[in-house]
Amino acid sequence: MEIVLSPTVKDVAREARVSVGTVSRVLARNETVNPGIRQRVEEVIARLGYRPSSLGRSLRLNKSDIIGLIIPDITNPFFAELAKHLETLASAAGYSVLLANTHDDPKAECKQVQSLLCRVPAGIVIAPVSGSLVGGILPDGLVSVTIDRPLTGHSLVAVDNFEGGRLAASHLLELGHRRIGYISGPTTTDVSIQRLNGFRGRVEEASSDRAQDLVQLTVLEGNFDYKSGEAIGRKLLQGNVGRRPTAIATANDQQAIGLLRASRDLGIRVPEDLSIVGFDDIPLASLVLPRLTTVRQPIEEIAEIAIRALLGSGPIVGPIALRPALVERDSTAPPPAC
Amino acid sequence: MEIVLSPTVKDVAREARVSVGTVSRVLARNETVNPGIRQRVEEVIARLGYRPSSLGRSLRLNKSDIIGLIIPDITNPFFAELAKHLETLASAAGYSVLLANTHDDPKAECKQVQSLLCRVPAGIVIAPVSGSLVGGILPDGLVSVTIDRPLTGHSLVAVDNFEGGRLAASHLLELGHRRIGYISGPTTTDVSIQRLNGFRGRVEEASSDRAQDLVQLTVLEGNFDYKSGEAIGRKLLQGNVGRRPTAIATANDQQAIGLLRASRDLGIRVPEDLSIVGFDDIPLASLVLPRLTTVRQPIEEIAEIAIRALLGSGPIVGPIALRPALVERDSTAPPPAC
Numbered sequence: 212m213e214i215v216l217s218p219t220v221k222d223v224a225r226e227a228r229v230s231v232g233t234v235s236r237v238l239a240r241n242e243t244v245n246p247g248i249r250q251r252v253e254e255v256i257a258r259l260g261y262r263p264s265s266l267g268r269s270l271r272l273n274k275s276d277i278i279g280l281i282i283p284d285i286t287n288p289f290f291a292e293l294a295k296h297l298e299t300l301a302s303a304a305g306y307s308v309l310l311a312n313t314h315d316d317p318k319a320e321c322k323q324v325q326s327l328l329c330r331v332p333a334g335i336v337i338a339p340v341s342g343s344l345v346g347g348i349l350p351d352g353l354v355s356v357t358i359d360r361p362l363t364g365h366s367l368v369a370v371d372n373f374e375g376g377r378l379a380a381s382h383l384l385e386l387g388h389r390r391i392g393y394i395s396g397p398t399t400t401d402v403s404i405q406r407l408n409g410f411r412g413r414v415e416e417a418s419s420d421r422a423q424d425l426v427q428l429t430v431l432e433g434n435f436d437y438k439s440g441e442a443i444g445r446k447l448l449q450g451n452v453g454r455r456p457t458a459i460a461t462a463n464d465q466q467a468i469g470l471l472r473a474s475r476d477l478g479i480r481v482p483e484d485l486s487i488v489g490f491d492d493i494p495l496a497s498l499v500l501p502r503l504t505t506v507r508q509p510i511e512e513i514a515e516i517a518i519r520a521l522l523g524s525g526p527i528v529g530p531i532a533l534r535p536a537l538v539e540r541d542s543t544a545p546p547p548a549c
Numbered sequence: 550m551e552i553v554l555s556p557t558v559k560d561v562a563r564e565a566r567v568s569v570g571t572v573s574r575v576l577a578r579n580e581t582v583n584p585g586i587r588q589r590v591e592e593v594i595a596r597l598g599y600r601p602s603s604l605g606r607s608l609r610l611n612k613s614d615i616i617g618l619i620i621p622d623i624t625n626p627f628f629a630e631l632a633k634h635l636e637t638l639a640s641a642a643g644y645s646v647l648l649a650n651t652h653d654d655p656k657a658e659c660k661q662v663q664s665l666l667c668r669v670p671a672g673i674v675i676a677p678v679s680g681s682l683v684g685g686i687l688p689d690g691l692v693s694v695t696i697d698r699p700l701t702g703h704s705l706v707a708v709d710n711f712e713g714g715r716l717a718a719s720h721l722l723e724l725g726h727r728r729i730g731y732i733s734g735p736t737t738t739d740v741s742i743q744r745l746n747g748f749r750g751r752v753e754e755a756s757s758d759r760a761q762d763l764v765q766l767t768v769l770e771g772n773f774d775y776k777s778g779e780a781i782g783r784k785l786l787q788g789n790v791g792r793r794p795t796a797i798a799t800a801n802d803q804q805a806i807g808l809l810r811a812s813r814d815l816g817i818r819v820p821e822d823l824s825i826v827g828f829d830d831i832p833l834a835s836l837v838l839p840r841l842t843t844v845r846q847p848i849e850e851i852a853e854i855a856i857r858a859l860l861g862s863g864p865i866v867g868p869i870a871l872r873p874a875l876v877e878r879d880s881t882a883p884p885p886a887c
Contacts, residue, residue, distance in 0.1 A: 230581070232570020243568070277647070277668075285633050286832070291624045298623070298650050307664055309615070310648040312636050326645055330615075437836050468836055475838045494624070498775050498806055500813045500838050 296514035334521035341399035375535035376409025392456035440469025457546035482544035501541035634852035672859035713873035714747025730794035778807025795884035820882035839879035
């Protein structure tokens with residue numbers, strides 16, 4: 212398929228009876244071009260109404276005004292929000308965003324990044340997959356910002372996931388829950404491990420604080436999606452009222468929404484019989500029934516820091532850990548009396 | 550900020566003591582280059598390990614392997630799903646997707662499209678805003694696919710929205726509802742008007758069929774988001790049980806999810822007191838409480854047709870209207886007995 216957005220540099224070259232290279236040199240104001248030829252080329256450019264594309268400019272500067280955004284999944288509302296904020300900020304600065312989904316596959320990620328590098332981006336924003344191989348192929352000098360998930364040797368902008376896990380645990384413990392479940396993300400990803408470790412650490416502190424009132428914690432691993440929350444929720448909620456958890460925390464809001472679904476199907480009322488805490492605070496969290504108590508990530512702030520690093524202040528030195536916040540809504544309450 | 554992904558075409562030119570234009574001609578296997586110079590340039594290319602970027606290739610062909618995707622809002626799950634499918638298909642064919650959000654603003658849209666055209670895309674996929682000004686600036690010869698919403702003079706790939714509206718109305722009428730509400734999208738967009746006209750037309754047919762059993766229809770206009778569904782839902786559900794609607798249809802699933810929220814807050818049970826029908830069938834529709842009855846759009850099919858048109862079979866001739874389907878779940882039931 213050949214697309215011609217006429218007139219092209221070739222049309223100019225043909226009309227002016229010079230090579231494409233000569234037209235390029237005229238456009239680049241290269242002094243080596245014979246003045247007579249320069250005048251002829253400029254006349255043809257004016258007559259044909261030729262305008263050099265940004266591709267040509269990019270080639271001359273050896274960079275483009277494209278920002279690459281590499282994320283696991285655009286249908287995860289957290290990444291969709293992030294993409295929207297990044298794109299809005301980039302667009303205001305005259306840059307465009309190239310979107311690449313990696314579907315949490317290191318090989319797909321490598322292919323996407325290689326294809327992106329061929330376009331010589333002004334910079335990239337990446338939320339790497341677990342086991343990412345990308346660290347090895349990013350060229351020196353390319354400004355990149357790693358968000359959400361770390362990449363060895365690159366500085367990370369992310370919420371303090373460990374602290375976020377602690378906040379969720381503290382909230383449930385303060386409400387009086389002692390049989391608690393936790394649905395983690397894939398334990399191959401750092402973000403999952405940090406949230407889980409924060410949560411578990413806070414629960415263990417509480418257990419050692421009060422030996423007579425031991426906290427029982429069941430952890431099951433899932434993916435960061437609705438289905439996983441629903442399926443693992445069902446497993447955690449098997450068994451009778453006296454044995455199953457009275458509260459479950461999840462590693463993201465999508466899992467929590469899937470868990471709400473499972474609870475409803477099993478006839479378990481939220482928050483009367485079961486408290487649920489999510490993570491992220493996607494817009495949907497305040498809309499589902501009941502409204503979700505969750506740990507808020509400052510998505511807009513992450514986008515702003517990333518864009519500033521790419522377009523203004525230069526590479527980020529050292530990791531930036533943003534503060535999470537517990538947002539208390541209607542999905543948590545004290546455990547049932549029994 | 551200057552990014553250097555060394556070595557560049559300039560490095561090659563300097564090392565080989567020729568102009569950048571000459572290096573370009575060597576790379577393009579242009580026969581006009583002196584064989585001695587050609588050999589020298591090729592040696593330098595091999596020695597430096599220079600690889601031409603796709604920017605250069607794009608310039609020579611005067612097109613890029615970029616596909617532009619211009620949508621109102623990536624945080625709308627319908628567009629996020631569509632973006633995912635398009636990006637997956639494009640990536641498999643060696644193309645990348647440039648994402649642009651227009652926030653339903655014709656001026657923002659024009660700016661985004663102009664910036665995209667500077668990159669000489671292989672084609673664009675656009676869901677135009679209402680009052681779009683883009684029709685005038687798309688160059689002849691650019692392959693573009695209009696999805697979801699029409700653009701004058703361009704062929705549209707979309708679900709049959711009129712038929713979708715009819716399906717929703719038929720379902721509610723067959724369940725026995727006679728006091729019905731409808732939350733439309735912005736009536737400046739064709740997609741909203743089509744869905745509403747289909748719905749209203751079917752209701753009017755039913756009213757004329759049975760003069761003694763008149764159907765009462767209240768239509769309020771909103772935006773395609775959660776908040777709008779919640780706020781307008783509250784308005785429609787004001788008044789006592791005997792006067793308010795026993796069923797409400799919405800122009801998309803996000804509105805329906807907002808409406809579910811409003812119903813819950815007002816103590817109105819779904820589907821016992823109120824039936825709700827959405828539109829789109831986003832993944833969330835089968836997860837909310839209760840699971841949403843909705844009109845399904847074939848999102849994957851829309852993405853496939855768009856990519857085929859851009860990369861394979863050429864421009865679409867005449868509009869393509871895909872069949873919607875009613876997906877019956879738990880948010881609809883016969884009206885309360887009273």
